[in-house]
Amino acid sequence: MVSERAKPSGPKFRRRSEARPDEVLDAALELFVEKGFAATRVEDIATRAGVSKGTVYLYFPSKEAVLEGLVRRGVLPVANSVIEQFAKVSGDPRLILAGAIRMLGNRLSDPMIGAIPKVVLREVVSFPQLAEMYRREVLDRTIPVLVSLIERGIAEGYMRPVDPELTVRSIVGPLVIHVVLAQVFGIVPKGGMEIEALIDNHLSVLFGGLSAPGAPDIG
Template structure:
């Protein structure tokens, strides 16, 4: 079978006529000239009159791009996850209803369940998108870090706040702490996919410093808790309208994290 040649379209874009014919046969545009014709008929028509390809009304980039409805469909999972994150952080897991998520995303409940068959699966997808990804990226950066272990620990704590603690996704931590006992399966999921890998990263950094001689000999497990606990407290205070910090100086989070990291590094250094 002989394939049609490519023609110049709008002087810059080169597109095979076979692709254009296929697109034209599916779109109700250009005064109905092509709509309803088969792919073969469009191809024949284009072959008979190549000037059609230089018609200013034929926006080939638009022709060969997905329709608006299809483009919206491609972005729909992200819109649903964004709506779910907002509601889970604002209302908690138990109080958030699937129909609320669907309404916030501008779709029906049935559409929501096409992508996420249950509220539990929706929550897991939110965690994977907003938390697990941050942990995974952090593990790669730690593995490739070229500086000292002291610098790495500072970097890790600073970036943890910037990429997670400072975002609305950090409200998931409060949700798990406050509701985990009522939803043990979700708590176990969070433990496996977030807490365990994150603790492993921190342990690797501490072990790296001890092996290099930068850090003194110390108990790694208890040190991990010393590092994590104040940072968790800061997140909980942030999502509880800072009630636990009432009357205290309004310390910028970045300053708190930097000072906390500095105290840890000084305490561990030989």
């Protein structure tokens, strides 16, 4: 409030057409996470971004377009770096997998990044275009890479002959549910919510299995 005095008789606004879209997206992300898309008014976004409502419409044709821009900006870099990790074509695929899982886990647990899938998940039903975009830009690009990594792992004798496509779900599911439990329901393991511990345990179960060495086979 008083800190505004930095510019006592300063101008009422600044012209910053370069920075505006990002400022709007930053504000929108915060609000969508706090209250959801439907409950967020365009005017709220504008206020938090330090502009007026009209300005939002200078840069985005609609409220939905703000959401779309948000997803595009926030999620593509992550998908790209995950793909880059997976793309390593030599070495034990399990190590590549482990590295990529660690990376993905760390990204997801960053609230500003992990928030985006959460928002997508919520709005997808009333905004099918968003689902399609997310699928096309993220899922359809990452899942196949992951599948072929598993296929190579099996072919080269590093992994048991599992179904690669279904195993993808065993790999990413635990990460996602961990974030959901923590961020949505406030359910945090006793040891704290450092994602590192979760990832370590997950990798241990994933590669080593849950059964004890001496225990009888089940099946």
